[in-house]
Amino acid sequence: MKKPRGVHDILPGEVERWQHLEGVIRELTRVYGYREIRTPVFEFTELFQRGVGEETDIVAKEMYSFPDRRGRSLSLRPEGTAPVVRAFIENNLHTWPQPVKLYYTGPMFRYDRPQAWRYRQFHQFGVEVFGSADPAVDAEVIALLMEFYERIGLKELTLEINSVGCAECRADLTGALRNYFTSRLKELCRDCRARLGRNPLRLLDCKEEKCRGLAREAPVPLQFLCSRCEAHFQAVLKELETLNIGYAINPCLVRGLDYYTGTAFEVTVLDAGAQNALGGGGRYDNLVETCGGRPTPGVGFAVGLERTLYALEQQGVKLPGAASLEAFVATAGEVAAAKLSGVLRLLREAGIAADRDYTGRGLKGQLKQAHRRSARWVVILGDEELSRGNMAVRDMDTGEQAELPETELVRWLRTRQSKTDVLVKDY
Template sequence: MPIKKPRGVPDILPGETDRWQHLERVVRELAHVYGYQEIRTPIFEFTELFQRGVGEGTDIVAKEMYTFNDRRGRSLSLRPEGTAAVVRAFIENNMYTWPQPVKLYYIGPMFRYDRPQAGRYRQFHQFGAEVFGSTEPGVDAEVIELLLRFYKILGLKGLSLEISSVGCPECRKELTDSLVSYIRPQTAGLCKDCRDRVDRNPLRLLDCKEPGCKELLREAPTPLDFLCLSCSAHFAALRQELLALKISYNINPHMVRGLDYYTGTSFEVILPGIGAQSAIGAGGRYDNLVKTCGGPPTPGVGFAVGIERTLLALEEQGIEFSGDTQPGVFVVAVGEDAVRHALRILQALREAGIRADRDHANRGLKAQLKQAHRRGVKWVVIVGEEELSRGTAALRAMDTGEQVEVNESELIPRLRAWRA
């Protein structure tokens, strides 16, 4: 029995990887344009980091982590998200002594033990950006602008930006009480999940999809109703900044974040049409996280983009990338001497940076040409006994079938000229 891959961890095959590489190029180029530097953190950390950072009570930590002990019995976990690790690295490498703010981005795999479905996998990839050391609403706006610019460059259409503020811990205390006492008399009308939520996680009531619950909660108190003076001023300033940047948005008071570390600004980019999962990017402010993780009090704001979801959306919208990683030239040779000689030609082409390959199966001329055709190459260099004796090679254009005999010394210049 051949060994199969574990559940929910797709192979990304040649052809698809072209799309990935394109997206990764966009990410890097864009991040650098906005002044962000790449950070690479390990894909596993001490479990405690996520327990403290993401929050012990969150579903992600409580039931979705890949956790294991190492040989000395220390508990490690595959990272379920990116921010906690970046925060850890920020503290551990004394980045609070760097010129502030520190602007970082990352791209890489994350792991969550979830049931897979459309747009959700056990190993998935995120691109994220984080800014440390500034509470300026302008920074929140910049991060949002970067996020939206990313989708725009890729050519995605029909997305909407939803923003809100979940407030600081002080704002939230009153909110929870108020929400619970608002809904308590009406619990009978809620769906069974929501009846659970009332005690377990009341904020979740706000974003239930059930029409009945939505109706009951329409007038319910939201985080926005309980913002303290400074949170409220910050949110107002953010809206001003977005206005100045001509970024349109919806205020969604019912937006709830699943990670404990969020404070104040929170936002989501929504795109229908990729299955039940419609959030393709989300983020917010986390002004207490650095301190929670043992660093000096340092504000932060950032986002994460789901790469698979973004690729899914691109596919859904019929947006293709031209992946050009295939050889453009195929070297064909018949006869023992010619084959030996052709190997040197192939080597020279490759040294010149021309993507070139050859038949590796000892096929006849005809079959080699067939291979070349199937591989989709543009040019075939043919060397047989005749060409060998004349010091030439036949150069054949596969699209038109035109073929010319050229001196070997001309081969590389001509291929270069044609390629351009």
């Protein structure tokens, strides 16, 4: 049996890197005052059609949708924001103290062309803040994102930022974009020609080279911001400066989704001479209302964890590898074998990672096994030592050996136990 295309197993040895990222996420969100939310991996398809937008590639081409047994269309979540918005509305979180600051991690699903480090089941870390339109919240969300990258050790990042404006600013912008691109229609890629009628804003961040050239000369949202959006954007930038966060204004940054209003941002990393997007987000002040809730401003981001791990690997950042076994308990003789499970339990209760053989190996085989498992200590229960009420223990790092009574064992190991006893492997 083989796994379907575009998914991957995370095996022991690699899973420690994931646990490390998850640990950073838990600690970082704790100090910023965000609380975790866990939503189901599938929702009614309609949620994504409304919340992400039927015209987006994600919904139009990439969703795993299927009818349930009663014929209702369900979809595996292709992104995390719409489900969190649905949960916010359905659970009346508008009655909680505002703003409500949430984070999530988990698998998302998109039927996309699999490439290196791009999967059909991939994982995201994201935050969403509801109930405040304060530009300081936009800046806080960005600060949290940048600190996440800093804490895991990622470098050579660029924060690109833009404002895509509100519905009011966009009325004039849309007309100007249509005029401009219609006059250059022959030079556009096929996708852009199709998008022009429905959502001309999207033409600004087409990845095709010929469209990018045109986009550089096109009218952009910043030229059409209403006074409210302009003031908000300037306040976000000022707050970023206060926080000492460098940024580059990219007037063509609109992100692929329909729901953004005002601030939009993206973090890219330099990889083999090209800037690759790692994560991004923005403000979505109409989304809660679009999904059936009362008008509630919101802002958030999402980060692809596979791509983050890939970037860490490219930069040679060392992450924790497998934690080693601390004590391997070996036995020789029948009296010893009867004592084995008691000693193991004693060690485990004391917080020492301990294991034994379960395949009937002789003493020599057990010692070999202890070595293969990289055990720091080997505890040997032999009939001879036991007849004196003792057991033997050997420190494999230092070669130190001792014969001790059971009551002394834990104390002996603990005084030698080091908190940094985790193998750091080359990533």
